[in-house]
Structure formats: structure tokens, C-alpha cells
Amino acid sequence: MTDLPAHASPKLEPQAAPSDRPEDQSDNVSSTSGTATGGQTPALPESLLSPAFTPPATPGGTLNLDTNPTKRLHQTQAASLRHLEDPPKKAPKLLPELPHVECIVRARIPTTTGAEMFLHLYHNDLDNKEHLAIVFGNTIRSRSLDRARPGETEMDRMIRGAYVGKLHPGRVSSRFDDEKPSPSETQKKVEPPLVRIHSECYTGETAWSARCDCGEQLDEAARLMSFPVEDLSADAPLEAQSLKSDSAGGVIVYLRQEGRGIGLGEKLKAYNLQDLGSDTVEANLLLRHPADARSYGLATAILVDLGCGADMNPDGIRLLTNNPDKVRAIEGPNREVMVKERVPMIPLAWRTHGERGIKSSEIEGYLQTKISKMGHMIQ
Numbered sequence: 001m002t003d004l005p006a007h008a009s010p011k012l013e014p015q016a017a018p019s020d021r022p023e024d025q026s027d028n029v030s031s032t033s034g035t036a037t038g039g040q041t042p043a044l045p046e047s048l049l050s051p052a053f054t055p056p057a058t059p060g061g062t063l064n065l066d067t068n069p070t071k072r073l074h075q076t077q078a079a080s081l082r083h084l085e086d087p088p089k090k091a092p093k094l095l096p097e098l099p100h101v102e103c104i105v106r107a108r109i110p111t112t113t114g115a116e117m118f119l120h121l122y123h124n125d126l127d128n129k130e131h132l133a134i135v136f137g138n139t140i141r142s143r144s145l146d147r148a149r150p151g152e153t154e155m156d157r158m159i160r161g162a163y164v165g166k167l168h169p170g171r172v173s174s175r176f177d178d179e180k181p182s183p184s185e186t187q188k189k190v191e192p193p194l195v196r197i198h199s200e201c202y203t204g205e206t207a208w209s210a211r212c213d214c215g216e217q218l219d220e221a222a223r224l225m226s227f228p229v230e231d232l233s234a235d236a237p238l239e240a241q242s243l244k245s246d247s248a249g250g251v252i253v254y255l256r257q258e259g260r261g262i263g264l265g266e267k268l269k270a271y272n273l274q275d276l277g278s279d280t281v282e283a284n285l286l287l288r289h290p291a292d293a294r295s296y297g298l299a300t301a302i303l304v305d306l307g308c309g310a311d312m313n314p315d316g317i318r319l320l321t322n323n324p325d326k327v328r329a330i331e332g333p334n335r336e337v338m339v340k341e342r343v344p345m346i347p348l349a350w351r352t353h354g355e356r357g358i359k360s361s362e363i364e365g366y367l368q369t370k371i372s373k374m375g376h377m378i379q
């Protein structure tokens, strides 16, 4: 196994975790590389380990050398069952420091609901995916986008979206909008911004899947952040009625981590396992993936870049989530972001007693597994 194919992950030498991180010593993830089989396992570099990485007995943690597929499946199942009996680990594993992110371009997007948002595209030093921030309101700006770059022209700045106010034909300055700013631009920032961290879900958002509620959650988050003030009390769900007209806007950080981080292909395999009787957590474990391979360091870094971090926003943010573990994960290793309040998202079908929202036998099982195995608080 020393001749790993070129595309394999880099092999790391077995070594003890750094002594300044004593909490890692007992962690299965870092100790894996020290086991007998660990030396042959292309382990993940520590910097890539997710705060939400599910320890212990992650089926993908060690390479199983037994080539008998039936025996291997049984071993994997046994490992998975052992894992399921373990109490969930409460403290999420956090990256030691935030990754570096840079907003490359920002553009105004009028949406089909009539609201406007600014789509921000990010590059980072952790992976080569294009993560996004969907920003509602005019008060939230990216510092890395606005930063002056050597040799740039005003046109360069406007093309990448580093302008104030609105673009219009003939505009020459990125810094001064010669047309009157709209009232919303001058309004004072009072309410902490509403934030949603959303992981890409091709099936749920694009291919009309009713196996999960990702599409509905994305729509709902956008709706809450773009609600016109005057309509808010009349039509808004209970949990959103505290949103004020002087809301500082909202951010949906859209992370490209499909299928809880395992990728679309593996997610589709997991769906087949679900049709064979596994729930969403068991299916991931049978495929030797962690139940949840997502990480949130990038989201924290993006929020800091958008001025929602503790350094520029001492009032904190309001986080739209049902997952209490996500709150700590988003706050970052050194509390770079402060979550002032957790705002729950009740599935539309539950809120409207089945009149609206997703109707499928799969979605109920999916939501129940989120509650019973992943610690989500939906009620």
C-alpha cells in the first residue's frame, strides 16, 4: 500500500497531536494515524478536519485490508452500530485558526420574489471551491472586496462589485454614487444581522428532491431576510416576527459541501442504502463516511470578512438553525463570531399542518433522524 495512486490524499507520518491542543489526544481522528493500519491510511491533514467531524469509529478512518466484501460489510456494520450507541460528542472540533478567505466578486441579483440580494463569490486557502455569501441589505460589506488593490482603476473596482450605492450607465466612480442614496443605505444598523449557514444540496435545491428539506430551508431563509417591513407582522411566521424594520439585513453563507460533505456521488449511494432500510446517519456510516463531514471554518471566516465578526459587530448575529452544535461551530476557535441568538426553522409542513411544504414519506424519516441522532431541536 505504499504505492498509492497519484490522486490519493497525502500520507501523513504517525505523530502525536501538538501538545498545545490536549483535547485532541483522546480524539479518534488524530489517533488513527498511530494504529497498526493507520500508517497505510491516507489520513486527512489536521487542518481539513471538520469541526463537525463525527468521532469516534468513523468508518472511513482506517483502510480495511480484508478483501472479503461480506465480511467487510459486517465489520463496517458492527463499527457503525458501536458508533450509534456512543453518546453524541457535544463539543464540536474546531480548526485551530480560521482559513483565509477573499471575496473575488460581488453582484446585485434581483430575485424572483422581488427582493434584491448581493451575491458574493469567495476564494479561500482551504479548498478550491467557490463558496458564496448571499447578502440581503446594504449595510453588510466585504472588507476583502473593498480593499484597494495596487494599480486598479475605478472601472476595475466597479466590475468586481466594490462600489457603493447602485451601478448605472455612465457611472465613473466606485466610491461616490452621484445619484441619491436610497433611504435603506443611510439607515442605522440596530438589529443584529440574521445569518444562515447553508450547505449545497443539488438534489434538494435544483432537482426537486423531497428526501430532505434543504430547498425549503434555503427559500425560507431568503424570505426571512428579504421580508419588506410592512408585510412582516401580517404574514411572517412566529419565529420571524421579532425582525424589525431596522434589521441590519442578513447573510446566507452558501458552502459547497454537498451531501453533508461527502459529495453528490456518495450521497446518491446513501439514498440507495436508505431505500434498503437505513436512515440517513446509518447510510453514511455504512459507506464509511462520518455522519456529518461538514466544516464551518470557512463560514466563520466569511462572516468575519463581511463585518459580522466580533471585531466589527459586538452585538453578535442571530443564527437561523435547528442544530445547537452549529452555534459553537460557527463562533470559531477564538469566538471570532458571536451568536447572540438561535432562531429555529420549523418545517413548513409542520407549521401549516401539512397544507404547505414538502410532502413525502422520506422527509418525515429524515427529520426524525435529525432530531433523534443529530441533536436537532425542531419543535
Ligand SMILES: [Zn+2]
Pocket (backbone or CB within 6 Å): 201, 203, 204, 205, 212, 213, 214, 215
Ligand atoms: Zn438536502
